[in-house]
Amino acid sequence: MAFPASGRPLNSLNMNDLTANWKRKDLLSIEPLHREEIETIHQLARRFKELQASNPSSIPSLRGRTVLNLFIEPSTRTRIAFEIAAKRLGADVTLVEKAASSLVKGESLRDTAQVVEALQADVIVLRHSAAGSPQYLSQIVKVPVINAGDGAHEHPTQALLDTFTMREHLGDSLEGKKVTILGDILFSRVARSNIFALQKLGAQVTLSGPATLVPANFEKLGVTVELNLRKALADADAVMLLRIQHERQTSTHFPSLDEYKSMYGLNQARGAWLKPEAIIMHPGPVNRGVELDSSLADSGRSVILEQVANGIFTRMAVIYLCLSACGKTKDTSQ
Ligand code: CP
Secondary structure, rough: OOOOOOOOOOHHHOHHHHHHHOOOOOOOOOOOOOOHHHHHHHHHHHHHHHHHHHHHHHOOOOOOOOEEEOOOOOHHHHHHHHHHHHOOOOOOEEEEHHHHOHHHOOOOOHHHHHHHOOOOOOEEEEEEEEEEEEHHHOOOOOOOEEEEEEOOEEEEEEEEEEHHHHHHHHHHOOOOEEEEEEOOOOOOHHHHHHHHHHHHHOOEEEEEOOOOOOOOHHHHOOOEOOOOOOHHHHHOOOOEEEOHHHHOOOOOOOOHHHHHHHHHHHHHHHOOOOOOEEEEOOOOOOOOOOOOOOOHHHHOOEEEHHHHHHHHHHHHHHEEEEEHHHHOOOOOOO
8 A cells, every 4th residue: 555645656755755845843733734734644654654564773763852741631542652653763752641740739731831841842742621722832832732632622643543544444545435423523522633634635524423412513514414323324434433522521412321322332233234344443442332332343344453553653753744844853862
């Protein structure tokens, strides 16, 4: 598989070719990105994935750089993938979590960010429950800020790894491919980032789930809202399940989890409505037996763990590109 965004074979492009068109210091959201920028991230992620398999010692080094993981909201896969990504590039990584930081003593996010910049962090990766906080931080610090999920706004690196994984399975071009996102769309930053990324890459997006969590006004984003689950699944090339995001919901949107499961959970019977070759995706964490049965989550149609693994390479690409835009991709250890 190749990602021929430049028109040249991927293996003929060197690191300068791969980074030349990237001008952004920060990655705050998918919404303002051009298709070519997403292609650039995917190309570089693909290169890192190939190098990791064939010749890890030739992965360009960011030795001497420090990636600061500022995680003010819980995370397993995003935090660990960013950490592994930074280490694969030879960078140092420091983790700041809310409970173990001076944030619990009342220090502001602004002061925390200025402290870590003074301590010579080269990149700040921020997860925060407040939508817009990475944007806010990017106006305060000079170093790159990467959004690792901000409230119900966006989760850009999740959409990048999801679309990367789709391209590996559905073909290099997502043009005309049909992707159904099922579940709690209203409170999902993953859904928003994927809607933007998929549309930029030419895919057709259908949203489904309870009407209370899939409002018709999402159609303003250019997607189809199809509340009939059977119809929403019938011609999908990929279905992406979302968990119910209780932590962001301010009121009850359906009577109970059992009722959600009985109406919208993807089980064996509903899985049979999908095309045989359709892939099953989930950003995680999965609430097994609610939005997705274990028999499907662990089946050959599921690419959930491939999504997790691809999170390393897409985040290596994002870290590398944001530092390259600041002229900071040189190994500083000598
Ligand atoms: N998909 C995702 O963001 O998972 P984590 O919350 O575990 O990072």
